[in-house]
Amino acid sequence: MKTIPHEAQKWTMKIVSFLVLVIIVGALFGPLNTALANYAANETTFGPILQTIVPILVGVGVLLVGVGMFLGPSLYGSRKE
Numbered sequence: 001m002k003t004i005p006h007e008a009q010k011w012t013m014k015i016v017s018f019l020v021l022v023i024i025v026g027a028l029f030g031p032l033n034t035a036l037a038n039y040a041a042n043e044t045t046f047g048p049i050l051q052t053i054v055p056i057l058v059g060v061g062v063l064l065v066g067v068g069m070f071l072g073p074s075l076y077g078s079r080k081e
Helices: 006-042 047-076
Strands: none
Touching: 006 047
């Protein structure tokens, strides 16, 4: 029986982890937008600002996690401890 090379296992885990992150964020994005819309209706000063900024920050955060997972070791060098 052949074993899967370590590098293939590492990339498979990265891809699966990123897909799980995207699925969880996607599932929670609807309730987040609903809550932000309700807050924007009640709070006239900061509500509309948060309604615009928070989804952008969530998207940027997910992209940064993806870039860090996939390009981080090649950009910063992998640490061998």
